[in-house]
Amino acid sequence: MFSEQLRGRAEALVDRYPQKRSALLPLLHLVQHADGHISEDGIAECAELLELTKAEVGAVATFYTMYKRGEMGRHLVSVCTSFSCAVRGGAEVYDRLKAKLGLAQNETSADGSITLEHAECLGNCEGAPLVTVDYLNYECQSVADAEALVDAILAGETLPPPTRGPVPPGIREASYRLAGLGPVEDADGPIARAAAKAEGHHGGPTPAATAPSGPGWVAPEVIPTFSEAEVAEREAAKAAVRAAGLDPEDVAGAGGPSAREFPSRDPDFEAQEPGTAPGEKPGRSAAGIPGAGAAPEDDPRTEEQVEAEGDEESTDG
Amino acid sequence: MAEPIAVLSSRYDVPDAHTLEGYKREGGYSALPQALEIAPGDLVAMVKEAGLRGRGGAGFPTGVKWSFMPKGTGKPTYLVVNADESEPGTFKDRELMERDPFQLLEGIAIACHALESERAFIYIRGEYLFPGMRLEEAMTEAYAAGYLGDDILGSGVNVHVTLHYGAGAYICGEETALLDSLEGRRGQPRLRPPFPAVAGLYASPTAVNNVESIANVPWIVERGVDWYKSLGTEKSAGTKLVCVSGEVKRPGNYEWPMGATFREIIETSCEGMLDGREVRFFAPGGSSTPLLTAEHLDVELDFDAVAAAGSLLGTAALMVYSDKTSVVEAARNWTKFYEHESCGKCTPCREGTFWLSQVYDRMLSGGGRPQDLQILDEVCDNIFGRSFCALGDAATSPIKSSLKYFRDEYEHLVEHGRLPDGLEPHAGIITDNAARHRPTDFAQPATVRAGSLR
Numbered sequence: 186m187f188s189e190q191l192r193g194r195a196e197a198l199v200d201r202y203p204q205k206r207s208a209l210l211p212l213l214h215l216v217q218h219a220d221g222h223i224s225e226d227g228i229a230e231c232a233e234l235l236e237l238t239k240a241e242v243g244a245v246a247t248f249y250t251m252y253k254r255g256e257m258g259r260h261l262v263s264v265c266t267s268f269s270c271a272v273r274g275g276a277e278v279y280d281r282l283k284a285k286l287g288l289a290q291n292e293t294s295a296d297g298s299i300t301l302e303h304a305e306c307l308g309n310c311e312g313a314p315l316v317t318v319d320y321l322n323y324e325c326q327s328v329a330d331a332e333a334l335v336d337a338i339l340a341g342e343t344l345p346p347p348t349r350g351p352v353p354p355g356i357r358e359a360s361y362r363l364a365g366l367g368p369v370e371d372a373d374g375p376i377a378r379a380a381a382k383a384e385g386h387h388g389g390p391t392p393a394a395t396a397p398s399g400p401g402w403v404a405p406e407v408i409p410t411f412s413e414a415e416v417a418e419r420e421a422a423k424a425a426v427r428a429a430g431l432d433p434e435d436v437a438g439a440g441g442p443s444a445r446e447f448p449s450r451d452p453d454f455e456a457q458e459p460g461t462a463p464g465e466k467p468g469r470s471a472a473g474i475p476g477a478g479a480a481p482e483d484d485p486r487t488e489e490q491v492e493a494e495g496d497e498e499s500t501d502g
Numbered sequence: 503m504a505e506p507i508a509v510l511s512s513r514y515d516v517p518d519a520h521t522l523e524g525y526k527r528e529g530g531y532s533a534l535p536q537a538l539e540i541a542p543g544d545l546v547a548m549v550k551e552a553g554l555r556g557r558g559g560a561g562f563p564t565g566v567k568w569s570f571m572p573k574g575t576g577k578p579t580y581l582v583v584n585a586d587e588s589e590p591g592t593f594k595d596r597e598l599m600e601r602d603p604f605q606l607l608e609g610i611a612i613a614c615h616a617l618e619s620e621r622a623f624i625y626i627r628g629e630y631l632f633p634g635m636r637l638e639e640a641m642t643e644a645y646a647a648g649y650l651g652d653d654i655l656g657s658g659v660n661v662h663v664t665l666h667y668g669a670g671a672y673i674c675g676e677e678t679a680l681l682d683s684l685e686g687r688r689g690q691p692r693l694r695p696p697f698p699a700v701a702g703l704y705a706s707p708t709a710v711n712n713v714e715s716i717a718n719v720p721w722i723v724e725r726g727v728d729w730y731k732s733l734g735t736e737k738s739a740g741t742k743l744v745c746v747s748g749e750v751k752r753p754g755n756y757e758w759p760m761g762a763t764f765r766e767i768i769e770t771s772c773e774g775m776l777d778g779r780e781v782r783f784f785a786p787g788g789s790s791t792p793l794l795t796a797e798h799l800d801v802e803l804d805f806d807a808v809a810a811a812g813s814l815l816g817t818a819a820l821m822v823y824s825d826k827t828s829v830v831e832a833a834r835n836w837t838k839f840y841e842h843e844s845c846g847k848c849t850p851c852r853e854g855t856f857w858l859s860q861v862y863d864r865m866l867s868g869g870g871r872p873q874d875l876q877i878l879d880e881v882c883d884n885i886f887g888r889s890f891c892a893l894g895d896a897a898t899s900p901i902k903s904s905l906k907y908f909r910d911e912y913e914h915l916v917e918h919g920r921l922p923d924g925l926e927p928h929a930g931i932i933t934d935n936a937a938r939h940r941p942t943d944f945a946q947p948a949t950v951r952a953g954s955l956r
């Protein structure tokens with residue numbers, strides 16, 4: 186649950202984005218700052234701030250690994266067990282810490298000082314094996330190094346500096362930073378002020394809140410796949426509804442006459458075959474978008490570039 | 503013989519390159535004033551002409567992507583910088599943002615001008631706390647000095663940047679999943695078309711580009727198209743940050759012109775393999791790219807050359823493993839990664855990665871059955887080309903390629919219930935090689951200006 190002060194910062198975060206909902210990930214980091222995990226209260230508060238349902242917020246919170254459902258300890262210790270770390274001892278480090286602390290993945294020690302997890306590649310493979318505390322990196326950690334680090338946490342001592350970045354302050358403080366609000370103790374400092382500068386600068390009109398099935402969604406044109414007899418039947422049914430003083434649109438969802446008026450084909454899906462989509466919007470092929478109709482005649486691209494476009498679909502990073 | 507070269511990494515050794523003062527002293531912000539004099543359309547043409555290809559994995563020409571952006575739609579245009587870097591083995595963007603964050607900000611300002619966009623987002627993976635802090639400090643200085651904000655350098659161009667931390671999901675590196683995540687949703691890929699260039703963030707025209715791609719832009723503007731093209735090969739211009747990890751002596755980020763061979767990189771920059779080890783297999787561009795073997799060490803660093811060798815350049819995350827390492831364990835490790843990171847939207851990937859991982863567990867615990875190899879093969883065939891996004895395809899790369907080149911290891915494992923002699927069992931229980939070799943000696947930042955987080 187946000188304190189009054191945090192509530193103000195949460196509202197500022199919401200204002201930072203062209204559309205409210207974009208602030209959800211930062212807000213969830215802020216919930217972890219306040220509560221040490223994604224709490225019921227926190228979900229409710231995000232939902233209220235963003236005009237979403239709790240289920241919508243919950244669905245997002247459970248998707249991402251960094252949002253924890255159980256309360257975290259003071260420090261989050263992550264051990265990379267992806268292969269470049271594993272071959273240099275990362276898996277061993279994780280096994281030994283697990284045994285030493287008697288904890289499994291995402292569990293917290295009884296004294297509330299450590300939450301342990303193993304993580305997928307943390308993007309510091311040259312420093313394998315990598316251990317992070319509150320997402321700050323300790324590189325080249327042998328089993329002995331990692332054990333010493335954990336001992337220092339258990340004893341409540343100041344930690345040695347990591348190989349990159351400042352001394353881990355605790356996961357709650359780190360979570361505050363991850364919300365994009367700058368340092369905790371300097372809430373109105375230069376970093377926080379610079380971050381707020383983008384507020385209101387959306388480079389044009391604020392884009393309309395997106396349609397129910399997601400961004401980029403366009404109402405598909407309904408392609409009637411009914412026989413004339415069926416159409417006539419439906420029209421008759423609609424007329425009957427109107428005669429009863431009701432709006433056919435309203436009855437539709439309840440199994441009314443237009444219940445079967447769903448598109449039988451998804452125009453976007455069909456559009457993958459160039460130019461074949463029923464109801465394909467003309468703008469797309471004009472813009473030369475790959476896979477959307479024929480490329481313009483005076484295509485300036487070379488053959489390789491055109492090929493590379495095809496690659497974009499099948500390769501990845 | 504290619505030589506290593508420092509362009510993007512030229513300021514990596516400067517201890518204060520992450521401050522505005524250090525950056526400017528080392529030649530930074532000389533491209534932005536030039537770029538602001540150039541008309542947006544000409545800038546796009548320049549980047550196209552220079553032949554810059556996206557560094558996020560797909561190698562798609564950046565200028566071409568920019569030229570797809572429709573104009574006059576009545577909607578804002580956005581630039582989204584993909585700093586989600588979660589491909590196993592990849593750590594080039596982290597180092598760039600940590601050591602030289604202004605380079606990225608300068609690139610963003612130029613790119614925004616070229617795209618006529620006033621708003622950029624940097625989507626950085628949540629685990630990159632320290633690089634994010636460096637960026638925040640840099641943004642603060644850049645705003646204060648007029649390199650960001652309204653009317654930058656008196657040119658009338660407005661550029662606002664928001665740093666947005668993710669929350670730990672590899673799939674959010676996929677551009678459409680990234681956009682969904684940035685809109686506050688579960689990070690699941692969208693159907694394309696429409697492509698982000700037409701309907702991206704908030705259904706508005708959006709360019710999604712990798713950090714390294716954007717960081718190349720100031721160099722193209724400052725040194726010119728011809729200079730840029732003179733680096734690298736005909737179809738892969740410029741230099742590449744290569745992240746080497748695994749069993750080499752000095753893992754790290756090294757910058758090479760395109761066209762260098764993997765052997766040169768390993769031998770010159772990394773000083774070869776750890777003592778007593780030989781290259782057995784390597785992934786040229788992260789775990790999503792098919793494995794290659796010692797025979798392919800002379801393949802050139804070039805999108806097309808690597809493709810011709812049966813793999814992909816991907817992110818140029820070169821993960822090199824030796825004759826003491828089991829390829830089956832490597833494949834299992836990556837399979838577990840894809841199983842964990844599959845977003846669950848489509849069935850082939852969600853279910854397939856689960857079953858693949860079960861088969862690997864069974865084989866490596868000694869219960870392998872002769873038909874397991876065929877099962878792996880068939881499950882991969884059912885994922886590849888049938889999944890919704892490229893993550894599914896990527897999950898099959900290490901499996902298919904290891905079956906192709908190292909079938910004997912699999913067969914031995916199935917027949918005897920253990921790995922062949924000479925391979926270290928259970929990757930991770932190798933402690934003798936946790937060598938403390940660092941690519942450079944300044945891993946400890948000279949000044950951590952954030953002081954502390956609190």
Ligand SMILES: Cc1cc2nc3c(=O)[nH]c(=O)nc-3n(C[C@H](O)[C@H](O)[C@H](O)COP(=O)(O)O)c2cc1C
Pocket residue numbers: 500501502555556557558559560561562564584585586587588589672673674675676677678710711712713715716891892893
């Ligand atoms: C599963 C998956 C993960 C990806 N992860 C990243 C990533 O972490 N960083 C990145 O820049 N591109 C990543 N990409 C590629 C992006 O989809 C996109 O092609 C890239 O950001 C485009 O930028 P570029 O043209 O500058 O390369 C990923 C693609 C896939 C399919």
Ligand code: SF4
Pocket residue numbers: 673691843844845846847848849851852889890891892893894895
């Ligand atoms: S291939 Fe995997 S990651 Fe991609 S959409 Fe399908 S389930 Fe999600």
Ligand code: FES
Pocket residue numbers: 265266267268269270271305306307308309310311313315590591592
């Ligand atoms: S494999 Fe551990 S950080 Fe990349």
